[in-house]
Amino acid sequence: MDSRQIESLLEKYWNCDTSLEEEKQLKAFFAAENVPPSLKETAELFSYFQNQRQRPLADGRFDANILKKLKQASPEGNVIKMFSNVAKIAAGVVVLAAATYMVRQEVRKSYPAEVADTYSDPKLALEETKKALMLISKGFGKAQKEASKIELFNEAERRIKGKQDEKKVISNI
Amino acid sequence: MNLAAFQTRILSAKSKLFRFAFRLLDNEEEAKDVVQEVFIKVWNRRERMNEVENWEAWCMRMTKNLSLDRIRSRQRRAVDSIDDHFDVSTAALSPQESTELNESMQRITLFINSLPEKQRQVIHLRDVEGYSYNEICEILELDMNQVKVNLFRARSSVREKLIKINAYGL
Numbered sequence: 001m002d003s004r005q006i007e008s009l010l011e012k013y014w015n016c017d018t019s020l021e022e023e024k025q026l027k028a029f030f031a032a033e034n035v036p037p038s039l040k041e042t043a044e045l046f047s048y049f050q051n052q053r054q055r056p057l058a059d060g061r062f063d064a065n066i067l068k069k070l071k072q073a074s075p076e077g078n079v080i081k082m083f084s085n086v087a088k089i090a091a092g093v094v095v096l097a098a099a100t101y102m103v104r105q106e107v108r109k110s111y112p113a114e115v116a117d118t119y120s121d122p123k124l125a126l127e128e129t130k131k132a133l134m135l136i137s138k139g140f141g142k143a144q145k146e147a148s149k150i151e152l153f154n155e156a157e158r159r160i161k162g163k164q165d166e167k168k169v170i171s172n173i
Numbered sequence: 174m175n176l177a178a179f180q181t182r183i184l185s186a187k188s189k190l191f192r193f194a195f196r197l198l199d200n201e202e203e204a205k206d207v208v209q210e211v212f213i214k215v216w217n218r219r220e221r222m223n224e225v226e227n228w229e230a231w232c233m234r235m236t237k238n239l240s241l242d243r244i245r246s247r248q249r250r251a252v253d254s255i256d257d258h259f260d261v262s263t264a265a266l267s268p269q270e271s272t273e274l275n276e277s278m279q280r281i282t283l284f285i286n287s288l289p290e291k292q293r294q295v296i297h298l299r300d301v302e303g304y305s306y307n308e309i310c311e312i313l314e315l316d317m318n319q320v321k322v323n324l325f326r327a328r329s330s331v332r333e334k335l336i337k338i339n340a341y342g343l
Contacts, residue, residue, distance in 0.1 A: 014332060016325045020305055041335040048281040052301045057191035059205060063184060066209055070176065070216045 001029055003036060010042065183215055186229050189302055190236045196297045197240040199286075207239045230304070233312040237294070284334045291315075292327035299324055 009026055012018045018026070029035070030046035119125035187208055194204035211232055215222070225231045285293060294313055298304045304312065309320050 014328055016321050016328065020303060023300075023303070041339045042332075044277045045281055045331060045335060048278055048285075049300045051278060052192065052297075053303075055192055055195075056188040057205065057208065062187065062205065062209075063180075066184065066212050067176065067180070069209070069213060070179070 001025065006039070010039075179216060179219065183212065183228065183232065186232060187212075189229070190232055192301065193233055193294075193297065194236050194240045196293065197237065197290075198243060203243060204240075207236055207243065210239055211235045227308065227311065230308045230311045233298075233304075234314065237312060280338065281331070281335075284331050288327050288330060291319075291323045292330070295320055295323040296327040296331075300328075 006026070006029055009018065009022055013023065013026060027046060027050065030039075030043045031050060035043045119128065190208045190211060191204050194207040195201060198204050198207065214235060215228075215232060222228060285296065288296065291313070295309060298309045298312060299306075306317060306320055309315075310317055313320065315323075
């Protein structure tokens with residue numbers, strides 16, 4: 001590009017009439033080494049622009065930090081939606097389980113006391129049961145003894161009756 | 174949009190966003206914070222990204238708005254008057270700039286930094302980042318006329334100062 005072309009492009013540039021394409025040409029021209037001394041200060045300006053453009057966000061941990069933050073703060077997205085749905089269902093189940101447990105507790109409270117277990121140790125319960133059964137069996141034994149006396153009366157009655165029958169037979173003869 | 178697509182499509186624009194935020198805030202750490210904030214906002218609205226025609230311009234606009242919010246809250250906090258604070262913060266070089274740049278670059282940095290805010294934004298977007306006029310309108314929420322007037326004034330002002338330096342060594 002000759003100097004006249006550059007001059008006219010620059011004139012357009014100062015008047016803000018250059019297109020992006022033309023500005024790219026100017027940038028390329030000033031990035032080259034053989035810039036005429038008359039354009040020294042304009043070259044400095046373009047070199048400033050280039051210098052600024054090449055300035056990166058120089059922080060090695062920036063990407064890692066931002067990605068970590070993005071993973072933490074994710075109100076949208078399918079995975080999160082799925083998680084929130086599962087969480088809703090789980091919350092419902094927990095509420096239902098808690099309600100069932102509480103109702104059961106209430107029902108147990110209102111049950112008659114004698115139905116409930118009185119012994120927690122099965123051995124002790126067995127001993128107590130044996131004791132109770134022994135008491136009953138002792139009662140039965142006593143009753144049987146008394147009942148055997150009744151048998152005696154029956155026997156006597158039968159004998160008397162037998163004798164009376166014998167007498168009748170004899171008198172009939 | 175998943176994380177991998179976000180990384181290739183959006184995260185790759187981080188340096189552009191950072192430069193623009195730095196141009197407005199003149200503070201590297203704050204500029205990084207703004208870029209991070211922009212990315213989190215974009216990620217949270219990623220389901221609507223398909224509706225956005227030019228996502229890069231959209232990110233740049235968000236960068237501008239968040240940076241200006243910070244400037245406003247900074248000004249509210251400042252004990253000095255707003256005008257004093259504005260002059261001091263914009264026309265001076267950051268310590269990093271004064272060690273990194275040679276004399277002529279430092280001079281131009283001062284010229285650009287002393288421009289009014291809108292002109293600084295427009296010249297940065299056009300001459301540093303190479304955005305089209307339409308994109309600049311979208312980013313800065315200005316009409317075409319305002320963009321061109323601001324760019325014309327910014328370039329003229331810098332040119333004038335460069336000519337003065339060259340002619341009188343001022």
